[in-house]
Amino acid sequence: MTEWDGESLARLRAAAHRGDGRAGLGALRGRPLAPVLQYAGDVLVFALATRKTDTEPHTEPDVEPLARACLDALNSRGLPGDAELAADLAAALGGRPAPPLVPLPADLGAVAAALDDGGSLLDLERGDVVPAEEADDSDRWLPIPPLPLPEGEDARRGAARGWLAAQGYRPVPRTL
Template sequence: MNTWDGASLERLRAAVHRRDGAEGVRLLAEYPPGPVLQYAGDVLVAALGAGVPEAGPLARQCLEALTARALPGDAELADDLAAALGLRPPPEGHAVPVDLGELGSELDAEPEGEMEGEVYVVDLRHGDVLSVGELNGEDTGEVEPAFDESDERYDAARWLPFWPDRANAERDMADFAAAVADEALRPALAAALAGRWPYRRFLEAIRDTPDDTRWLLFREERRRGRARAWLAAHGYRPGPRGL
């Protein structure tokens, strides 16, 4: 099988976004699903819904892999796959058209940015992920009416708040560094994580190595899974846009 790279991952992202099950099945026949289970499960749900040939065996393989791996978000996606395969009823939860990649990125926060302490919300109607400052007109001076308690259009039920947690990204870097097989790279990553500006130094150490793409896949898997699990914990699941 081929090895995932930036171009093939972008094709998979696009297939998931478009709910293009046929393209997803083509890609998963060429590339191993293991590094991209959070994407693979979603595109296979779409493929099963569209009756794409050969989707069934791939979906069962993905279901088994998600169940065995059991990381955050894997059980929720496994439930979706099992329902699409007709093995169990559809899972409960209100569908929200949120982009899992965007939500996962904001849930993690920038490891060395200025987001710490800032409150964000998911717009449960449209799926947007927004900062409270943005909704309060921090940049434009125009407050979103549905977010303004003094406005008759205020809708408290529309917003699901959260605080970004950079500890997630720090754990991801540590877990990835511990699993790196390159004996020359491993000490460099350990040194980066032990010093100041660990995220920046981590990226510098891994840049232009074979593990650069592996890190991209690892990080996106973790982020999407956490975003899916976080939504489920609040009684929601990703709708079509979030796939």
């Protein structure tokens, strides 16, 4: 099994950011899921959704076994955000309905950084994270409180996902 090097991790991050399940699958193949469960879960949800909407024959036969392995690992690990992602992954696999969360194109890395620092707001229309002084007086802003975050990129991403879910939101890919 090949470990995660900088280039492979960058490919996985980019696929998760774009919502590109196929590219994410390519980055996951032959590598351990444990260090990247949050990214893996995201790209597997996208890959499963793509599979259901493709008009051409699906060429990703390993998506379901990978998704089930990721689901088991998320359920076993139980870090902040893992339960929320596991619920989305189970829904994508057809195991249960998705939680009733509002989709928001928020960057989990930006939300995690804001949770680490505090003093930022989340734009509930666009998903942008901005300093509090840059916001207008509209009601589209959600204050992001400072919270203690776990160590590691994957755990911080999960903590951001957990915080968003507690506010009633599910992160979805950002589009231009």
